[in-house]
Amino acid sequence: MKKIALVSLMALMAATGMAQPKDGGNPFFKEYTTPFKVPPFNLIDTSHFIPAIVEGIKQQQAEIDAIVNNPKAPTFENTIVAYDKSGALLSKVGSVFGSLNGANTSPALQAIARKTSPMSTKHRDNISLNEKLFKRIKTVYENRNKSKLTPLQIRVVEKYYSDFERNGANLSEADKTKLRAINQELSMLGLKFGENLLAETNNNFKLVVDNKADLAGLPADVIISGADQAKQDGMEGKWVFTLQKPSMIPFLQYAQNRELRKKIYMGYNMRGNNDNEFDNKVNILKIANLRAERANLLGYKTYADYIISNNMAKTPEAVYDFLNKIMEPALNVAKQDLAEMQAIADREGANIKLEAWDWWFYSEKLRKEKYNLDEAEIKPYLSLENVRTGMFYVANKLYGITFTKRPDLPVYHTEVDAFEIKDSTGKHIGVLYMDYHPRPGKRSGAWCGRFRSQSYENGKRITPVITIVTNFTRPAGDAPALLTWDETSTLFHEFGHALHGLFTDGQYERIAGSIPRDMIELPSQVMENWAGEPEVLKVYAKHYKTGEVMPQELITKLEKSMTFNQAFVTVEYIAASILDLDWHSFTAPKQVDVNAFEKESMDKIHLIPEILPRYRTTFFSHITGGYAAGYYVYLWAAVLDSDAFQSFVDSGNLYNKDIAAKFRKFILTEGGNDEGMVQYRKFRGQDPSPIPLLKKRGLDK
Template structure:
């Protein structure tokens, strides 16, 4: 049972009526009563009275967040003081486990706040985030740099071999101890103060980077007044552009933005090369316009500060610091993988350019292809080679049907079922909520989806949780998991039709979600997707494989108008085209991954000219002009406003495990129950409770073979 803590706020209330003057006493009593009322109305201060403990979104007001965060910080301070001042000798229970059980209130409010700021951002939320960021940084440093606390942790760690701990407890102990060391617990006082300053600066700059990018993305619009300039665009895209125009005050016109659901279709289908160039330039120059939202200086300063922090902590570079905790272990190992793939992917990309140029020339083009031509001409070549384009496949990938295909796959593999619940709280009308049941009929969690693009939502797609699964308080606390995507919203009641890539993304993000839902661990910090950055994408990438299997496609890929199941010949074409354009896809991704590593293997604190640094890096790689990196520095939010710094390579590292795992299901059957159970037990439900490679080898019987990844992408001949 966790100790009851008298927080500073409660203490202030208790002392409010102790002044001697009557008028002051009355005034203080009124203030105290107001404070009590505020506390009483703050949903974060009591158990949620909602089904499944879902946050009561309709009751949460903007004024509730900051006080709850500050109170949460105060509670943690009191909890840490109680651990430090415990007269008993340090034990796993009174030190390591006591720390793990701390911070319930802060966990509760931040899960909600940072979950919503990604999809429901507002100036008010951004202001709270900016104000609280240095406070959270300071709190983290106060814990990590507290020598008395560290000495208790170290005392437990030093006796680990004599303790009777299970596997998960051993993992928690090791991660806790190493976390303190990596955070600077062994530094002298002067270096600790330096580290505090660096952490606060990095935290504030990261928030500013994200704000700037959101403003840049929302700020641009390509307004089209002449209908002839819409030539080549599908009707659904034109309708969406008209709806966007109306929403932005341009009635009777069409608006395209740098949001991906608008950007990608325009570059793929528009016959207007000049407009394609204009939109491509806007997309690839977000944060690089020498205005109030420019991110060049922020990227450079963050790289410098991260290097300085790594030096203080005793690491050669920021990448060496980060990767010590990843499966790659060192930047050299990460580069080793990328260097194996880069030459083959670049060679293939050059051949793809030649194919597109030949096609363009045959159509009378009198220009050399540029980066803004790639999507348009690759789609033309794909249609020529495979008689396949998005206009043929999209009618079979209606959003709701595709979601049912995801559920069908999960049911066939693990017996889980999803029941739609319209009676549960949700934070936006676009959210759809499901209760999830295991194969024995027991309820295991809540799953929410938020599919449609809106200006308050950051770009991309992701999974997270309002609450993780854990058992550390004696009962199995069920997870509340959500997926956020950015699909075009329905227009005029028409169904949402997905591109093949968008449908794959739905399967991908669900791969993260099912890991959170099937989690079965004891400690909150080790469950779900609490994994190294270069392993966490593995379960989501595996999930994509099932989508292209005929048995799965036949279940959900039905024409949205006729109900016709996707024809077998179309399935064959989809599978045959699986390696098409992989040179481009791999090269543009790897260019970003290598750019990330280049920023974070800098061995100098000197500020860089971000544009020059990036251009020099890409030139050194030999990246061709027809390809831009998937993320340029100024909008590379994964590494400058997210948790992927030095780790963007992790997607392809995870792909090794994904391709190797799929070999099991190819050999035994895509719904083989022995393989599905082994994968569930050793990968999905175990989360970060043990070393990932140990768990993987338990499932596979050996380490993964990288050759399957290269074969899948068509970068080497198949071995069998």
Template sequence: MSILTHHFNTKYNTAPFSKIKNEDFLPAFQKGIELAKAEIDAIVRNPIQPTFENTIEALAFSGDVLDRISSIFFNLNSAETNDEIQKIAQEVSPLLSEFGNDVRLNPDLFARVKTVYEQREKLNLNPEQTTLLDKKYKSFSRNGANLPEDKKNQLREIDKELSKLSLQFGENVLAETQAYQLHITNESDLAGLPEGTIEAAHSLAKSQEKEGWIFTLDYPSYVPFVTYADNRELRKKMAIAFGAKGFQNNEFDNQEIVLKIAKLRFDRAQVLGYATHAHFVLEERMAESPEKVKTFSNDLLEKAKPAALKEFAQLTVFAKELDGIEQLEKWDGAYYSEKLKQQLFNLDDEILKPYFQLEKVLDGAFAVAQKLYGITFEEIFEIDKYHEEVKTYAVKDEEDQLVAVFYADFFPRKGKRNGAWMTSFKSQYIKKEINERPHISIVCNFTKPTETKPSLLTFNEVTTLFHEFGHALHGMLANTTYPSLSGTSVYWDFVELPSQILENWCYEPEALALFAYHYQTGEMIPMKLVHKIKESASFQEGIATMRQLSFGLLDMGWHAQDPSYIKDIKAFETEQFAATQLYPEVEANAMSTSFSHIFQGGYSSGYYSYKWAEVLDADAFEYFQEKGIFNKEVATKFKENVLSKGGTEHPMILYKRFRGQEPKPEALLRRAGLV
């Protein structure tokens, strides 16, 4: 019997990572599926008439062993993968999609669910139970339960194929990211680069027993390189390598995979009776339809575009005056923006980084959470972790009761995908009057400490940490009965509200006073720098907004129409980007072939939700600003109506309960300096 299928006999019932071997996973998945099937059979075979308790609730608590195994395994596949784990992922993904379909397409189970659903008016359910019933019914009806047998089989085949393709897509992106290195041996090629970046590149070269400096496509290496390197040819080299991931007609090429995924998603929607994949997805979002998303995006685009064009013209003039650049290219954007920002605000990351030591910033996030929500974080050393760099914390409330276990994993390494995300190893739920507390994790790729310096964050990394920590609070403060409605299990265009709102505290003097201290002298960040951070917050906001909207519109391009006509990814993207394009096209690059958010993560037809949630977060934060950013009353309202409620009610109901009104887009336009 696998260790993974038992109750973990560990502190807080945390995952016993050091005792889990790769070969444990496949048998554990098989056992987990077997146990979950037995639970489903028991529901179906129950001779008593279907009730909310014996059908809907029983279903909500079924499969918990399988869920735990899946969480552990797929989190490792993102943060600590290797060839063996990737091979297992390819094996278990079809099994899981098959099992999911066995449940959703089980006619006897659906008949019981339908019986309860049809009596819903008479059942006297509370809002959370009503939501659960609605979601359970839709998880069947929206996934083919009402279809004839041949269509159900078609659906199974599509789902199996899709789960394999998205895994393959992610593996290819990771392989391409890791395959490229820029090896510099000539010291003059390092001109302009920050000392910390140079030191990290030297350490990497040393670890590979090479002379000089090695730069990679991992964010902490790539971003500083294209932002600061004076050597334009090398910036171009790096930028083209970054943009060519999955688009090089080699063994890791993603072009066919992208076309297949888009087509299969469309076919799936058609089988289910929806016009497109986006129509299917958006039915269960605040936005409701592709038309509404496009209108929302185009309205914002109309307001942002004049500002973006003006900013781009200013940047073009600046680059020409400074270096005689005739035509700004994509590899010039970050470089000259940074230089212009320094000129306008006399502010650059190198001035700021000494005030943002990772440990202090993390303590700052903890302090903000304590002031707002009364929770404390204590580092603990007696629980297992999947890598020695991971830090673990017990989160307690004011009564010293456990709120959550928190894992934090901050640095890039082989086997960890790029970017930053929040995830969980165990959801919160209430069963038999026991409130099971969640195990939440954030994973980032920040600059590692070097021999001479601790990990010092760019301001962008500071906001990233707060962003992911905002998601983590949504998971940690969850207080719902059912695991499937807990924490971040909310409508996708609502999920970014808790993360994005927390970023606002990074710009507030009162919050910065909690953590922004010079790592050597201990002096607090000077107020003039704080004012500059605030002033520069809306610097090039028009360009940034256009960029975000372009990704959302590309996503809609793939998913809000029949993609069968698309044969050439490059030509298709050029067409999609026409309204938002500022820089000349780079022939060797494509966005879609490494657009993991929509082809591997869960953001297909949902990329617009970042902007959608920005409207919510700007409006919500104005409420905090009116009353004070650490105002207990507003914080409690936010905790009780948003953070702890998960997906138990419609997001707009929760939002209005917190705010007293629907969100107004003007708050975002004001903050972005677009009005």
């Protein structure tokens, strides 16, 4: 077996052009000697990953075998803690590989993913379906209340027991074999879906403009960015616009050429749906059917039932009810906005009926008409560096922590910055990497990940290494990167996730930082609230040329416009959430036409044709990843974050340190110590109210 694996590995390296390490050393097999033991990116080569993953699997399997073959009776220490601490090497290499494959992938890394994903899936199944291991865990579980365990230890036992049950430990051998096959196929389908989407977004569409007249309406910085992209693509003298949002959204907002707006809009919304080699219709249908089969095998009616039973919402019916209650007022306001935009088009003599590709263009006109505000007025005050300074300032005021740029730390790309975080006493808390701009090897969107989670080793806390990855507007001409308001909010959002990762502190990996999926966006979304507060804007919103603070008149306009277009944002989001739930509500596998199914789903909620779901089926990467049957969680958590922020507002101090301390303790640090709502009540002292959210979005009419 070892010989076959070695031959396969060598063949893969040759086929993908992966170089052998020059000195034969593998950084993953040694303790990092870098500051704070961050990954030594300058030493890591693609050829290191597969050997390290193979060895990591081997080591964890040996650790599992030691637990299973322990002749002593199962205890919390020799079974639960031993399992909780297993897999250190696999986690070490896996977190680095997964992060790089998302933020800086290459054909070599994609080939490694295709090779190792089935191996990792098989390994996870070997553990979760290990009858002897489950038997020992079950024994500890059944004796948990008479074993003098602490409440926290009992929670760890209960969570692991539930994990094994939910992953098939109680199935018959025949059904375990079926489950293994399903898991293998799902892992490969998810990879293929993502690879197709990356190709469709970054490689398969470019809007090339060669007539300067077609640039009418575009701000100067957008035109410069288009010229820079064209030059980069070998088309100097032309302008290129891509499906990356920093390129596409401004084009939709300002370009007067309606046909070109339609072209780029449809290019974005037809990704994975073009009947070509990167089409995702077959992939998503297989995924939905396999998940239905998997849920049935595990004793659940649907995959949505399986997922949501572990969340705060508990049932799909509760989620549908929640979404429909907010959809009604949001859709009513969106229709009012649409009527006002149509009136503008009519007054201007456009002689058109507004379509989906017109919404961004006419909503900008409506914003200007209602609030005398053009986003182009705001951007000069929102340089990337200033916005980053602003969010660091808020974190310092709330939690007393500081951020120091560390150019001496190794990075995986020249555009990445690294920061050391310390608490108010100067004690090291962790490291934060930030990766800002689009590039061909980066998947779209924005996310927060980790190169290392916090943990404990011999009683000492190992500090986390967190990463924020975004696809923000690049610098254009002699101007720095100037962010849109949406990008500003997104940076604060991902920073909230980062604070959660940095502040998490727990002895047991299973529950440290582990909060329900429909609460996981609370730490991120609550940070967005500070971004638009006038007293915070006065700290960081400074003109990139003059250093002038954003004028009060402009701050007032921005503040008044905060509810603008929120109905559209809410409707497109709920539409995607419903679509996600519908795909995961199959009671059994079935054959459907993907586009027809999507249309039926949207017709059911009376979605107007001028608004498409935020993510259509064939590029809905959230639901092929960790948010399957769970895209609704952003809105669910929005109720929590709006209510949480209201506590600061009601106190009269946006930086109330007592409230911040409670939020840090009960949500960010100890969020996994009990059920989500229990932890929230510990922080807030009451159940969350939906009123602050409705008010914030202008839906309380």
